Structures are given as structure tokens and as C-alpha cells.
Amino acid sequence: MTERTVFLTGAATGIGKGLAEKLDREGWRVFAGYHKTPPDALIEACSPSLHVLECTVSDRDSVTRAAFELEDALAGAPLDLLINNAATTKGAGGGMETVDLEDFHQLFEVNFWGPLRVTQALLPLVRRSSQRRIVMVGSPSQYLTIPLGAQYPISKTAMAKMTEALRIELKPFGIQVTSLEPNGVKTPMTSFEQQERIDLWATFPEHLLGPYQRHFKYPGDVLSASFELWSPERFADVVYEKVIRAKHMKPRYVIGPKAWVLPAIHRWASKAVQERIFEKMFRSS
Numbered sequence: 001m002t003e004r005t006v007f008l009t010g011a012a013t014g015i016g017k018g019l020a021e022k023l024d025r026e027g028w029r030v031f032a033g034y035h036k037t038p039p040d041a042l043i044e045a046c047s048p049s050l051h052v053l054e055c056t057v058s059d060r061d062s063v064t065r066a067a068f069e070l071e072d073a074l075a076g077a078p079l080d081l082l083i084n085n086a087a088t089t090k091g092a093g094g095g096m097e098t099v100d101l102e103d104f105h106q107l108f109e110v111n112f113w114g115p116l117r118v119t120q121a122l123l124p125l126v127r128r129s130s131q132r133r134i135v136m137v138g139s140p141s142q143y144l145t146i147p148l149g150a151q152y153p154i155s156k157t158a159m160a161k162m163t164e165a166l167r168i169e170l171k172p173f174g175i176q177v178t179s180l181e182p183n184g185v186k187t188p189m190t191s192f193e194q195q196e197r198i199d200l201w202a203t204f205p206e207h208l209l210g211p212y213q214r215h216f217k218y219p220g221d222v223l224s225a226s227f228e229l230w231s232p233e234r235f236a237d238v239v240y241e242k243v244i245r246a247k248h249m250k251p252r253y254v255i256g257p258k259a260w261v262l263p264a265i266h267r268w269a270s271k272a273v274q275e276r277i278f279e280k281m282f283r284s285s
């Protein structure tokens, strides 16, 4: 059997690293895109066939360079699987009243335009494959409204719609697309550093800081208290069995501890009930 090939973005840390290591162990030829974090730990954990390449998804030139490097390395071989994993929560804290539009725009550059940019750049290589697949790593936060932290779920909601469009548009060409939504994996993104709390409250001018702090909790406290976390390795094992080995990929996979809860609330509770649930979770008065 010929060696199968995969390219992942954001593969130096967290879920991307876990998936890259799993695929490498399963005999795939892994091309791992990284951003600022050096991929040393990934290289150490993988076989010599691992190929790392710098790919900043928010930078058009970087994506173009990565696409050329990948094409060269593949030497005419197809790209069987693209995993758009990179994302950020940087600049995601703060209220809609005062959010810095430049920060919000930058978040979309990484979480929305980035995966679309990478998909456009690499589709010609994916089209060469007879088992063409694209996994868009979304988030079940799209089913939540997080006051003072809505920017990230908004970007992932937009990504979910983009994924649905890609899935239908690419189906006639035999390209399967799915949305993979991790629900609670222990990574830098779910560590909710103290700095993020400081950054969030710093987005409010002095006269609004007190009133907002009186009415709302820091969302990181609420989210971390409700998270039971899987390791990236455990998550990757489940994703490999359920998603990557599936003959036909479903439109959406929510995977992780208590993965059913958020989609169920979204599906079955009325908008008014959902709003009351989110207010109860995130409001302090």
C-alpha cells in the first residue's frame, strides 16, 4: 500500500501535535506546519520521515511558501488529508461595547481567513489524491454565547458555516470535508493563563470596568471549572478511529468529555432558555 500523506497546521503544540504524532505512528507521511513555537518536541517524538515547515496561516506569503515547499517535497505525489487545526484565542477577551476592532480582525485572520487561505492553496495537491479529505478543526463553543469572550466562538461559528459550504461544494469532486470539534482537551489554549484575565479587564476603560466586573464573571473561570480535560494523545486516538479511518466522514464530530452536552442544548432548548442558561453561567449579578 502506498504511504498516505497529511499536512496539519499548528502542529507544534496541543491537538495538532497529538494528531501529528498519532498519524506518524500509524505510518502516514506527516507534513507539520508550525507558527512561533519551535517544533523540536514534535520532531523528537516522530519518525525521521516527519517534515516540518513554517506556516503562519494569517500571512499570505507564508502560506504560499508552505504550499510550494509541500509541493516540492511531495514530488508529484498527492496530499491525502489536510487538517486545518491552527487557531488562536489571543485578543478574544473583552465586551462587544469596547472590543478593539483590530484585535478582533486579527483573530479572524487566524481562525477564519487562515483555514480558508490554506485550503485554497492546498486544494490542487488534495485533488491529486484518490482519498481526498479535509478536516476543519472547529469548536463546540459555537453552541455557546460567552459574554466578554464572544470573539472566539463568533470566529468558530463563521468557520462552521464555511466548512458546511466547502463540504457541499467539494462533494462532486470526491473531496470529503468535515468539522472536528474538540470538547475539552488539555492544551495551551485551555490553560487560561493569568495574563488572559489581566488582558480581558484591560480592554475596558476605567469608567466601565467596575460596572462590567459587577455584572460578569471572568469567563475563563467558568469555562475551566466546567472542563474535564482529555490529553491530546487520548483525543488523537479517538479522532483516528472515529474520523480519519471512517469510510464516509460525517458533517460534524464533537469529540471529548461530555461531548453531547452543548450540541444537545443548542438543538433542544429554545433561544430564551439558552440565554437564561448562559446568563446563569456567566453573570455574577
Ligand SMILES: NC(=O)c1ccc[n+]([C@@H]2O[C@H](COP(=O)([O-])OP(=O)(O)OC[C@H]3O[C@@H](n4cnc5c(N)ncnc54)[C@H](OP(=O)(O)O)[C@@H]3O)[C@@H](O)[C@H]2O)c1
Residues within 6 Å of the ligand: 009, 010, 011, 012, 013, 014, 015, 016, 034, 035, 036, 037, 038, 055, 056, 057, 058, 059, 084, 085, 086, 087, 088, 110, 137, 138, 139, 140, 141, 181, 182, 183, 184, 185, 186, 187, 188, 189, 190
Ligand atoms: N483544546 C480544546 O479543548 C479545544 C476546544 C475547542 C476547539 N479547539 C480547537 O483545536 C485546535 C487546536 O487548539 P489547541 O487546543 O491544540 O491549542 P494550541 O495548542 O494553542 O494550538 C493552536 C496552534 O495554532 C497555532 N497558531 C496560532 N496562530 C497561528 C497562526 N497565525 N498561524 C499558524 N498557526 C498558528 C499555534 O502556534 P503557536 O503556539 O506557535 O502560536 C498552536 O500550535 C484549534 O483550532 C482550537 O480552536 C480546541
